[in-house]
Amino acid sequence: MKDFKFHNPTKVIFGRGKISEIGKELKRDGIKKVLMVAGKGSIKRNGVYEQTIESLKNNGIKWVELWGIMPNPRLSKVYEGIDIAREDDCDAVLAVGGGSVIDAAKGIAAGIPYDGDVWDFYTGGPPSKVHPIYDILTISATGSEMNGNSVVTKDDTLEKKGMHGAPLTNPRASIIDPSVQFSLPKEQTAYGAIDAITHVAEFYFNGSKELNFPDRLCESLIRTIIDNTDVLLDNPEDYDARAELAWSATMALNGMTAVGRGRGDWASHQIEHALSAIYDIAHGAGLAIVLPAVLEFNRDIHRDKIEQFGERVFGAREDADMVLERLRNMYVEWGAPVRLSDVGIPEEDIPKIASNGSIGYPIGHPRKLSREDVEAILRLAL
Amino acid sequence: MKDFKFHNPTKVIFGRGKISEIGKELKRDGIKKVLMVAGKGSIKRNGVYEQTIESLKNNGIKWVELWGIMPNPRLSKVYEGIDIAREDDCDAVLAVGGGSVIDAAKGIAAGIPYDGDVWDFYTGGPPSKVHPIYDILTISATGSEMNGNSVVTKDDTLEKKGMHGAPLTNPRASIIDPSVQFSLPKEQTAYGAIDAITHVAEFYFNGSKELNFPDRLCESLIRTIIDNTDVLLDNPEDYDARAELAWSATMALNGMTAVGRGRGDWASHQIEHALSAIYDIAHGAGLAIVLPAVLEFNRDIHRDKIEQFGERVFGAREDADMVLERLRNMYVEWGAPVRLSDVGIPEEDIPKIASNGSIGYPIGHPRKLSREDVEAILRLAL
Numbered sequence: 141m142k143d144f145k146f147h148n149p150t151k152v153i154f155g156r157g158k159i160s161e162i163g164k165e166l167k168r169d170g171i172k173k174v175l176m177v178a179g180k181g182s183i184k185r186n187g188v189y190e191q192t193i194e195s196l197k198n199n200g201i202k203w204v205e206l207w208g209i210m211p212n213p214r215l216s217k218v219y220e221g222i223d224i225a226r227e228d229d230c231d232a233v234l235a236v237g238g239g240s241v242i243d244a245a246k247g248i249a250a251g252i253p254y255d256g257d258v259w260d261f262y263t264g265g266p267p268s269k270v271h272p273i274y275d276i277l278t279i280s281a282t283g284s285e286m287n288g289n290s291v292v293t294k295d296d297t298l299e300k301k302g303m304h305g306a307p308l309t310n311p312r313a314s315i316i317d318p319s320v321q322f323s324l325p326k327e328q329t330a331y332g333a334i335d336a337i338t339h340v341a342e343f344y345f346n347g348s349k350e351l352n353f354p355d356r357l358c359e360s361l362i363r364t365i366i367d368n369t370d371v372l373l374d375n376p377e378d379y380d381a382r383a384e385l386a387w388s389a390t391m392a393l394n395g396m397t398a399v400g401r402g403r404g405d406w407a408s409h410q411i412e413h414a415l416s417a418i419y420d421i422a423h424g425a426g427l428a429i430v431l432p433a434v435l436e437f438n439r440d441i442h443r444d445k446i447e448q449f450g451e452r453v454f455g456a457r458e459d460a461d462m463v464l465e466r467l468r469n470m471y472v473e474w475g476a477p478v479r480l481s482d483v484g485i486p487e488e489d490i491p492k493i494a495s496n497g498s499i500g501y502p503i504g505h506p507r508k509l510s511r512e513d514v515e516a517i518l519r520l521a522l
Numbered sequence: 523m524k525d526f527k528f529h530n531p532t533k534v535i536f537g538r539g540k541i542s543e544i545g546k547e548l549k550r551d552g553i554k555k556v557l558m559v560a561g562k563g564s565i566k567r568n569g570v571y572e573q574t575i576e577s578l579k580n581n582g583i584k585w586v587e588l589w590g591i592m593p594n595p596r597l598s599k600v601y602e603g604i605d606i607a608r609e610d611d612c613d614a615v616l617a618v619g620g621g622s623v624i625d626a627a628k629g630i631a632a633g634i635p636y637d638g639d640v641w642d643f644y645t646g647g648p649p650s651k652v653h654p655i656y657d658i659l660t661i662s663a664t665g666s667e668m669n670g671n672s673v674v675t676k677d678d679t680l681e682k683k684g685m686h687g688a689p690l691t692n693p694r695a696s697i698i699d700p701s702v703q704f705s706l707p708k709e710q711t712a713y714g715a716i717d718a719i720t721h722v723a724e725f726y727f728n729g730s731k732e733l734n735f736p737d738r739l740c741e742s743l744i745r746t747i748i749d750n751t752d753v754l755l756d757n758p759e760d761y762d763a764r765a766e767l768a769w770s771a772t773m774a775l776n777g778m779t780a781v782g783r784g785r786g787d788w789a790s791h792q793i794e795h796a797l798s799a800i801y802d803i804a805h806g807a808g809l810a811i812v813l814p815a816v817l818e819f820n821r822d823i824h825r826d827k828i829e830q831f832g833e834r835v836f837g838a839r840e841d842a843d844m845v846l847e848r849l850r851n852m853y854v855e856w857g858a859p860v861r862l863s864d865v866g867i868p869e870e871d872i873p874k875i876a877s878n879g880s881i882g883y884p885i886g887h888p889r890k891l892s893r894e895d896v897e898a899i900l901r902l903a904l
Binding site for chain 2: 141142143144145146147148149150151152153154155156158318351352353356357360361363364367368380383384387388391396399400
């Protein structure tokens, strides 16, 4: 086992009806006024907004609202949030939404007390002072509710970059009510699951030799994500399946899967960031295309681990290529694209994708990938 | 899945040579002087004390020392520590040792700022103000390094009671260097493993229906503990096995295994507390006797889960009684007692054990056990 530090101070409050606790949490921490950050308005349709406001009112917390955070959140919205929070003297940021909303909220929280450009934290080191962050999660996917990461896209250059400010940029408290995800469209459930699987895979396939608990943890998470996604695509209102998927997606990127493994690969995420920065396809859809291709490209170094994965997750000891075929087939059954052609991206775009500024070459671990390698990976995904 | 809160702010610093980081951690938190709490002196023989002192000196941290914390730590030593820390103006408590030392340190840290008797926190509610706690772990067993629990025995009545003050009584930082456990006697390794297995079992066998990730997590932990204990009893200096066992023992009681399950049973621990309060046998030895008997007594409500455990942990789908026999046989192979007679406790002592003040009837979950039930359990362990 490799050395590690694990430190995750986020408090998770999990269960049906728990949104009502947000006001109490804020009050306990001495918060008077929050900037509430939200997306396009689904929280007004599923009752989450109403429950949130009621809890804030009941606990005497004031708020101002910033709407319109989109998937692949833009830096311009982060700037907008920083301006509002400063003008209105907000002493915390409350994200109500999915990973994009939480990521934008983290950027805002880091930018409020900072004199320079908050983009500095996405291109350089982490912030040293951050406004308190809270969230109410509405879609399980990115794990942002229990880590310090934030991914934001710069409007003009379409660069998609990450800030890694844990533990300062971890939410202080995250409320996860799985029942608010009953109304998610099937594709969002599937893409969220694929994002979570890929988070686990970035660490699982990082060149580590076989590990005992760290491997089993990863395999247990992916197996749980698969089984419960299968259930939810048939019955989106199965509470236990929503809960199992939600907690597994949170665990998939809260630091636990990194324990004892050393650094993750992150090649799939970097390549996908380039894809979704240019085409604005869903992150989970991009990952369904990229991860199998990255594993195929690197199968010489991951062969044993891919076969272990096949045995313990899919239940059959098979050749690595067969395991990757099973993975792609499963994604297809879930309605996800697994080829660039499935989302209408032509072969001639490959050099443009590989040259996108979201990718800071070399990428990947343990194999360092060059632009030529990434072009080869994208050709495996044609 | 049941609702839950998860909040564990302890920072874990894990790996060979990491003791050198303790001074830096304390300095970063503004600590000037610590009360160092330790046991009988093994840390002077294995180099842990020297590494600790060197790190404190290098970072300008002053310290005073309290030695002599014994297994099943006594309240009188907690009082002694409170007095010293107050007299010497210590602003934190640093435990250097195993679970007993950390538990005593937590009691001291809770007692320093409290006007009343610290025993109040063991018989009533948790403290509201606690001095910062840090530790350097020297034996993997209790999980105290990453939770807010402390178990202390009152000298005169031999009552063994727990304080549950998380997150305030969680260590701020815990340093786990698995290599310092190379020199542990075999029986301490085995008893530590049995303690950790029992921690997982208290939640796993709590009457929950089959859960997906929560069950797999528990099974992965116990499987890891078993496999690596087997390795260590042959080769105590296998670093990877020490590391796997250490991290699994920490995970076994840091809140993760409780997620989605509701409350634990804790009948085995309560009964064992009575045993070790009276006879001063090792906690892990007592648990090796008690857990199989509790599961045998409750096998009507746990039958499916015991058989699932047999299949996923021991690798064979068998009758529940066979699974419990396997568990006892494994403990015997590890050199642990599994019967009261193995440690010389006669049948006529059973009423005295069941009447010990450590047990606050009714105990257990979901089945509430009476004194008569506990006597019946102890007879199953004859």
